[in-house]
Amino acid sequence: MMPSLNGALLDTHAPGHNAGTSITRDGFKITTRKLPILKAGPIEDMNKKLGIAPPEMIFGDNLARVEHTATGWRIEFNAFDALDRVDKTGDSMLKVSYSKEWQQNRQKQFEDIKEVIKPFDWSYSTDYKGSTPNHPAFQPTDTPIPLALLKLPDPILFFDDVMLYEDELADNGIAMLSCKIRVMPARLLLLSRFFMRLDDVVFRIRDTRVFVEFATGEVIREYTAREEKYEVVRKVLAGTKEDVLAIMRDPNRLAEYIPVVDKSLENVVLK
Amino acid sequence: MSIGGSDLDKAITQLRACRPIPENQVRELCYKARELLIEEGNVVGVDAPVTICGDIHGQFHDLMELFRVGGDVPETNYLFMGDFVDRGFYSLESFLLLLCLKVRYPDRITLIRGNHESRQITTVYGFYDECLRKYGSANVWRYCCEVFDYLALGALVTGAATSLSPTDGPLAENINIENFPEADADIEIETLNANGEIMYRCARNSDSQSSVTSQPNSNPASSSPIAPTPSRVGAAGTGATSSANGSTRNDTGAILCVHGGLSPLIDTIDKIRLLDRKQEVPHEGAMCDLLWSDPDEIDGWGLSPRGAGFLFGADIVKCFNHKNDLSLIARAHQLVMEGFKEMFDSTIVTVWSAPNYCYRCGNVAAILELGEDGSNAGYVRRSNGDQGGGGGGWILGSNVGVGGVGIGNGGPTGGGNGNSVGGLNRRLSSVLGESGRTREGPGRRYRVFEAAPQDSRGMPAKKPVADYFL
Numbered sequence: 090m091m092p093s094l095n096g097a098l099l100d101t102h103a104p105g106h107n108a109g110t111s112i113t114r115d116g117f118k119i120t121t122r123k124l125p126i127l128k129a130g131p132i133e134d135m136n137k138k139l140g141i142a143p144p145e146m147i148f149g150d151n152l153a154r155v156e157h158t159a160t161g162w163r164i165e166f167n168a169f170d171a172l173d174r175v176d177k178t179g180d181s182m183l184k185v186s187y188s189k190e191w192q193q194n195r196q197k198q199f200e201d202i203k204e205v206i207k208p209f210d211w212s213y214s215t216d217y218k219g220s221t222p223n224h225p226a227f228q229p230t231d232t233p234i235p236l237a238l239l240k241l242p243d244p245i246l247f248f249d250d251v252m253l254y255e256d257e258l259a260d261n262g263i264a265m266l267s268c269k270i271r272v273m274p275a276r277l278l279l280l281s282r283f284f285m286r287l288d289d290v291v292f293r294i295r296d297t298r299v300f301v302e303f304a305t306g307e308v309i310r311e312y313t314a315r316e317e318k319y320e321v322v323r324k325v326l327a328g329t330k331e332d333v334l335a336i337m338r339d340p341n342r343l344a345e346y347i348p349v350v351d352k353s354l355e356n357v358v359l360k
Numbered sequence: 361m362s363i364g365g366s367d368l369d370k371a372i373t374q375l376r377a378c379r380p381i382p383e384n385q386v387r388e389l390c391y392k393a394r395e396l397l398i399e400e401g402n403v404v405g406v407d408a409p410v411t412i413c414g415d416i417h418g419q420f421h422d423l424m425e426l427f428r429v430g431g432d433v434p435e436t437n438y439l440f441m442g443d444f445v446d447r448g449f450y451s452l453e454s455f456l457l458l459l460c461l462k463v464r465y466p467d468r469i470t471l472i473r474g475n476h477e478s479r480q481i482t483t484v485y486g487f488y489d490e491c492l493r494k495y496g497s498a499n500v501w502r503y504c505c506e507v508f509d510y511l512a513l514g515a516l517v518t519g520a521a522t523s524l525s526p527t528d529g530p531l532a533e534n535i536n537i538e539n540f541p542e543a544d545a546d547i548e549i550e551t552l553n554a555n556g557e558i559m560y561r562c563a564r565n566s567d568s569q570s571s572v573t574s575q576p577n578s579n580p581a582s583s584s585p586i587a588p589t590p591s592r593v594g595a596a597g598t599g600a601t602s603s604a605n606g607s608t609r610n611d612t613g614a615i616l617c618v619h620g621g622l623s624p625l626i627d628t629i630d631k632i633r634l635l636d637r638k639q640e641v642p643h644e645g646a647m648c649d650l651l652w653s654d655p656d657e658i659d660g661w662g663l664s665p666r667g668a669g670f671l672f673g674a675d676i677v678k679c680f681n682h683k684n685d686l687s688l689i690a691r692a693h694q695l696v697m698e699g700f701k702e703m704f705d706s707t708i709v710t711v712w713s714a715p716n717y718c719y720r721c722g723n724v725a726a727i728l729e730l731g732e733d734g735s736n737a738g739y740v741r742r743s744n745g746d747q748g749g750g751g752g753g754w755i756l757g758s759n760v761g762v763g764g765v766g767i768g769n770g771g772p773t774g775g776g777n778g779n780s781v782g783g784l785n786r787r788l789s790s791v792l793g794e795s796g797r798t799r800e801g802p803g804r805r806y807r808v809f810e811a812a813p814q815d816s817r818g819m820p821a822k823k824p825v826a827d828y829f830l
Contacts, residue, residue, distance in 0.1 A: 106722060126720020128697045145695050146721050179665065181418065187643045188667030194644050198622050199661070206662035206671050239830055246825035252720060259666055260481055262504075269829055280829055334484070 112247040115303035124150040128326025144256035153268040168253040171217035186289035202324040242274035247272035262286040284340040306359040314351035375457040390503040397510035408520035414692030414711035418448025421812035434468040443473020446485035473511035486619040517615040520802035521731040532557035554809035612688040613799035623649030674704035687799035699726025716811035729805040
């Protein structure tokens with residue numbers, strides 16, 4: 090499902106926003122929409138529907154979508170569906186680095202304050218791979234995304250970078266989910282990335298790549314999850330001459346220091 | 361060189377142009393600022409009128425927009441509730457300008473500490489890197505951090521007016537005037553856009569209208585004109601959608617301003633005064649809580665799911681306000697899309713002053729203006745209505761309609777209103793669970809503004825640059 094527009098004026102003054110741009114290429118329609126973060130009312134609605142508080146910066150109207158017009162098949166990335174896959178029970182809840190110290194001291198003073206309010210995975214970690222219809226479904230495959238083709242200097246006909254959500258984890262790091270897409274004459278690549286750094290605790294990078302070869306109608310989806318303890322990464326980086334803090338903000342550069350913990354490869358051919 | 365008098369004015373001019381001042385001037389400025397701030401208590405006393413601002417986060421051009429919308433220093437008094445630095449690209453210029461203004465006009469500008477005014481946080485979120493980049497060394501960052509340690513933890517605003525003196529600004533487009541209170545009503549909340557156009561207006565206790573008219577012996581025809589009941593859908597950000605439309609208190613108390621919120625260790629403002637604040641923001645304790653905690657729709661106190669930090673509910677705020685004779689807590693710390701958000705029957709408000717936060721959120725910002733007690737010509741301190749002579753009581757604020765603006769002595773209202781006063785007071789008492797005096801919220805004028813135009817910040821409009829990502 091897709092969250093509704095939040096009632097923001099479409100000709101909003103905020104820069105870089107658009108109410109929907111698209112390009113059609115060989116029967117594939119690619120659309121992105123970028124609007125401001127949701128207002129209080131839609132946030133409350135989302136809170137109710139999701140059962141958890143949305144991230145601080147919630148771009149609930151944003152989306153990136155690839156549609157096969159002949160079959161109606163589509164894959165779409167939006168914040169609501171991504172957040173719907175966040176653990177809502179608190180079972181996989183992380184704690185900030187100084188939590189133990191904080192709680193030990195506070196529990197002595199305030200034994201009556203025990204209730205953890207609305208526990209859930211507040212790091213907003215999601216294994217979202219995009220929203221797709223059930224048919225035709227993705228099937229496991231061994232054929233990887235052809236990187237060589239993507240390294241060709243083909244002209245980029247359409248490019249966008251769409252933020253879906255972001256949270257500063259109350260100044261304990263960062264969690265963000267965003268979507269990049271580039272469309273070349275014969276193919277496209279979409280990268281949806283969840284990046285999370287909980288300071289002094291953990292790094293997570295979860296990438297979903299969607300590759301479409303227009304001529305064959307083949308869609309390949311690759312999911313790669315990386316995770317490593319903060320301290321481990323910090324130690325490795327400290328041994329380099331790099332600017333450690335700068336790298337820790339940059340998932341592109343961090344990826345090489347963080348091992349893969351989960352991976353899947355699927356495809357579907359649209360005729 | 362010293363940074364007094366004309367040098368200071370020069371520095372202000374340079375910073376207003378978003379150009380950093382030399383390192384030796386920063387050192388001098390920070391020294392002066394510390395001398396000044398050390399004299400301030402943990403809770404600074406501030407007289408209304410004052411304009412209260414939330415997070416700035418290094419968005420220098422938007423700070424300039426804030427001054428354009430709210431009025432320049434020293435013509436307008438300002439109270440900034442911290443988080444001057446980090447996130448934005450111009451933390452240095454923003455903080456140094458505010459600090460210059462503080463040194464130049466110490467009584468016109470108040471700065472209190474946010475959780476980002478800390479060594480630890482600024483090393484992670486941008487200010488440290490910015491200083492390093494702009495000066496080639498961390499000296500300036502160090503000077504600034506020393507100033508952070510001296511910033512007050514809170515401010516107490518006194519002498520705020522209970523109702524706003526009306527603006528004669530034009531109405532914003534698409535505003536439904538039907539929902540406006542009558543021109544002579546006692547204005548409690550007003551929202552203006554950046555052009556000074558009125559977007560929303562709410563009379564005090566306008567919810568009482570329904571109660572008044574429902575009194576069997578009230579006679580609408582003979583009593584004073586009744587302000588139209590405002591739309592159930594209040595302005596964005598105000599608590600006016602709740603059944604208690606606007607605030608339901610009488611007699612304005614003080615307004616406490618803190619960056620984050622309350623602490624279970626702090627039940628009186630005097631306890632804030634006793635803290636030793638001249639240190640890095642600790643990871644726990646009362647000082648930490650004041651800068652970090654958040655209000656939430658809960659009962660009592662709760663623990664944040666993050667494993668550190670407190671959340672506090674409406675009952676905590678109402679008790680604290682009652683005990684400390686406060687009418688309102690103003691705080692910042694949390695991004696709110698409408699720029700401000702009143703909670704818990706308008707006993708606490710979040711003010712956020714960084715529009716289009718991080719240059720991509722598309723949110724609007726707000727500042728909160730509190731008027732000066734007595735600036736409203738007809739203002740008379742109101743009692744609970746048990747002094748019959750005034751014919752009054754706080755309910756009259758919203759439905760006196762005779763003889764112009766702000767008649768405080770009640771005027772010839774129908775006898776039925778007296779009954780309704782009693783009824784409302786009982787209702788109010790039951791809300792608070794006691795019969796003690798309660799405090800009427802100050803008149804609140806919110807000015808809402810958007811980010812400064814792109815071309816004014818000397819940055820290319822943010823269009824994603826196509827790259828061959830893999």
